[in-house]
Amino acid sequence: MLSRLPGFFERYFICRSTGGHLSNGFHMSVCLNKTVDDVILSNALRALLLKHPIHCLQFFRQDSLAGSLAESSLLEDKKANCKNYDARFVSQILYNDVVVHQEVESLDSTFFRNLHDNRIPINVERPNWILVVNQIKGSDKQYLTLSSNHVFIDGNSGVNFMDDLVKELAEVETIDDRLFVTVLFNSTKDAPAVLPKANEDVVGLFNLTPWFIFKTIVRMALIPSSVAKFFKSYFVPGHPNLYKHPIFDFYPVSHDNKSNFNRVTLTREASAKSLRYCRLSGVTMTPFIAACAMKALDSTFAQVLADSPSYTFNIDVCGRRYYPELKKEMRYGLFASTVGAVISGDSTILQAAKKISTKLVDNLKSRACFPFAGLLRLVNFWDFFQKKYDNKAARTSIEVSNVGLLKINHADWNVDDFIFSQGVGMDLLTISASSTSLGGMNLVVANHESLDEVDKGHAMEQFIEKFQQYLENGESIY
Known part of the structure; x- marks a missing residue:
C-alpha cells in the first residue's frame, strides 16, 4: 500500500485539527450560471479526482483506531510530533459520502456558522472535504460549497478546486449518454503509482538557512x-x-x-x-x-x-x-x-x-x-x-x-x-x-x-x- 510521512506543514495542521486548535478549515461557495444535477456533478467530480488525486488522500495514525481522539492517542501524537501518521489514499469515495444536498433561505450568518461547526476529521476512511449543494428556497439558484480542512490544501487550492470543477462540468455536459456515477474513486483501480508530494518536496519555499x-x-x-x-x-x-x-x-x-x-x-x-x-x-x-x-x-x-x-x-x-x-x-x-x-x-x-x-x-x-x-x-x-x-x-x-x-x-x-x-x-x-x-x-x-x-x-x-x-x-x- 502506497504511503508517505507528512511534511512539516501537514504535521502542523494535523496537530491543529486533532488538538482542537483549528478553525475547522475553510469554505468556498460559488453560484454558477447553470444548475447541476447528480448525474453531471458525479461525472465531473470523478474526472476531477482522477486528474488531481491529492483530494483522495487522508492521514491515518500508524497504530490506532480510525477517528480516535482518545487522550492516549493525543499523547502519542504529542510524543511523535505527528510523525506517527501516514498519508494514504482512502479505499474508495462514494458520491453520497462527499456530496450533501440542503435547502437554505440564503447564505447568511447562520449558514456560515453551520458550515464552520461541521468539523471534517482526519484519520477516517473519507477524504478531507465535502461538497454541499445549496438550493436557495423559492428560486432555481444554487450555491456549491467546498468545505475542507487545511491538512492537505490551502485557500488558493480551494479556488483551484472550484475552477477545475467548473472545467469538468463543461466537459461532461458535452457527453450525451452520461449516467450517474456512484463510486467516484476506487483505490484499487484508480490510484496512481505515486502519491502526491508534501509541499517541501515540491519546492524549497520554506527552506531555512x-x-x-x-x-x-x-x-x-x-x-x-x-x-x-x-x-x-x-x-x-x-x-x-x-x-x-x-x-x-x-x-x-x-x-x-x-x-x-x-x-x-x-x-x-x-x-x-x-x-x-x-x-x-x-x-x-x-x-x-x-x-x-x-x-x-x-x-x-x-x-x-x-x-x-x-x-x-x-x-x-x-x-x-x-x-x-x-x-x-x-x-x-x-x-x-x-x-x-x-x-x-x-x-x-x-x-x-x-x-x-x-x-x-x-x-x-x-x-x-x-x-x-x-x-x-x-x-x-x-x-x-x-x-x-x-x-x-x-x-x-x-x-x-x-x-x-x-x-x-x-x-x-x-x-x-x-x-x-x-x-x-x-x-x-x-x-x-x-x-x-x-x-x-x-x-x-x-x-x-x-x-x-x-x-x-x-x-x-x-x-x-x-x-x-x-x-x-x-x-x-x-
Missing part, C-alpha cells in the same frame, strides 16, 4: 520581551509606541475558537469605487480592507474596552507567485504564509493601509515570511500551542485572507458569485474576501464569540455597519 535560524532565535528567544517592546516603541520606524498605545488584548488564545459570522457585500459599482480609491491612494485592496476593519474596530470596541490601543494584523500571502514554471505541481498543496503588522489605532485608514502595504511589499520581495513559517519544523507543535495558552498570549486583532478577483469560466459555464469563509483560529476577527466581476466583492467576517458579549451585541452590529461604510467611502467617511 543557518543564518536565518540564528538571527531569529536571538531575536525571539534571547532578547527579553521588555527590551523588545522598548526597542520597537522608540527605534523601529513606523512602529507604534506600545507604552502609549498598548496592544488590543481582549480575549487570549485558547482552545475556545467558537465563531460567529457576518457577510458584507459590495456591489460591482461599490467595489469598483473602492478599487479606484486604492489605486489613487497607492495601496492595494487587501491592506485597505485590513485598515477599514481596524478603524471600525477602533471606533466601536475600543471605545468600550481599551484606551487608544494598537492593533495586530496577519495578512495571508501565497508563495505560488515565485514559481510560475511549477504552476501545475503547485496547483494544490500548502504554500501560504502570513505577514504581520502592528498599527496604532489613531492612524487614519490611508495611513494604516500604507503601513500594511509597505510590510507586504517588503516581505514579498524578501520572501522572509516563508522561511519564518518554516521555523515550525523546529518545534513540537503541541508544546508550541500549550505555551501560548499558558502565557495567555493575545489573539491577533485582525487576519485578512483575500483570494482576489476571480474569473472562472469554461465554455459557457461561469462562476457568477464567489464567497470565501472560515472561522477564527487564533484571531479576534478573521476576514475572508473574494470578488467576481458580476457578483461584486464578498467579505465574510468571522468574530470570536466573546466579541458578541460586548455592549450586549451592539458593538459587533456597529462594527459591521462602520466596516461597510469605510469600505465604500474610504477616508471620505470622516
Whole structure:
C-alpha cells in the first residue's frame, strides 16, 4: 500500500485539527450560471479526482483506531510530533459520502456558522472535504460549497478546486449518454503509482538557512520581551509606541475558537469605487480592507474596552507567485504564509493601509515570511500551542485572507458569485474576501464569540455597519 510521512506543514495542521486548535478549515461557495444535477456533478467530480488525486488522500495514525481522539492517542501524537501518521489514499469515495444536498433561505450568518461547526476529521476512511449543494428556497439558484480542512490544501487550492470543477462540468455536459456515477474513486483501480508530494518536496519555499535560524532565535528567544517592546516603541520606524498605545488584548488564545459570522457585500459599482480609491491612494485592496476593519474596530470596541490601543494584523500571502514554471505541481498543496503588522489605532485608514502595504511589499520581495513559517519544523507543535495558552498570549486583532478577483469560466459555464469563509483560529476577527466581476466583492467576517458579549451585541452590529461604510467611502467617511 502506497504511503508517505507528512511534511512539516501537514504535521502542523494535523496537530491543529486533532488538538482542537483549528478553525475547522475553510469554505468556498460559488453560484454558477447553470444548475447541476447528480448525474453531471458525479461525472465531473470523478474526472476531477482522477486528474488531481491529492483530494483522495487522508492521514491515518500508524497504530490506532480510525477517528480516535482518545487522550492516549493525543499523547502519542504529542510524543511523535505527528510523525506517527501516514498519508494514504482512502479505499474508495462514494458520491453520497462527499456530496450533501440542503435547502437554505440564503447564505447568511447562520449558514456560515453551520458550515464552520461541521468539523471534517482526519484519520477516517473519507477524504478531507465535502461538497454541499445549496438550493436557495423559492428560486432555481444554487450555491456549491467546498468545505475542507487545511491538512492537505490551502485557500488558493480551494479556488483551484472550484475552477477545475467548473472545467469538468463543461466537459461532461458535452457527453450525451452520461449516467450517474456512484463510486467516484476506487483505490484499487484508480490510484496512481505515486502519491502526491508534501509541499517541501515540491519546492524549497520554506527552506531555512543557518543564518536565518540564528538571527531569529536571538531575536525571539534571547532578547527579553521588555527590551523588545522598548526597542520597537522608540527605534523601529513606523512602529507604534506600545507604552502609549498598548496592544488590543481582549480575549487570549485558547482552545475556545467558537465563531460567529457576518457577510458584507459590495456591489460591482461599490467595489469598483473602492478599487479606484486604492489605486489613487497607492495601496492595494487587501491592506485597505485590513485598515477599514481596524478603524471600525477602533471606533466601536475600543471605545468600550481599551484606551487608544494598537492593533495586530496577519495578512495571508501565497508563495505560488515565485514559481510560475511549477504552476501545475503547485496547483494544490500548502504554500501560504502570513505577514504581520502592528498599527496604532489613531492612524487614519490611508495611513494604516500604507503601513500594511509597505510590510507586504517588503516581505514579498524578501520572501522572509516563508522561511519564518518554516521555523515550525523546529518545534513540537503541541508544546508550541500549550505555551501560548499558558502565557495567555493575545489573539491577533485582525487576519485578512483575500483570494482576489476571480474569473472562472469554461465554455459557457461561469462562476457568477464567489464567497470565501472560515472561522477564527487564533484571531479576534478573521476576514475572508473574494470578488467576481458580476457578483461584486464578498467579505465574510468571522468574530470570536466573546466579541458578541460586548455592549450586549451592539458593538459587533456597529462594527459591521462602520466596516461597510469605510469600505465604500474610504477616508471620505470622516
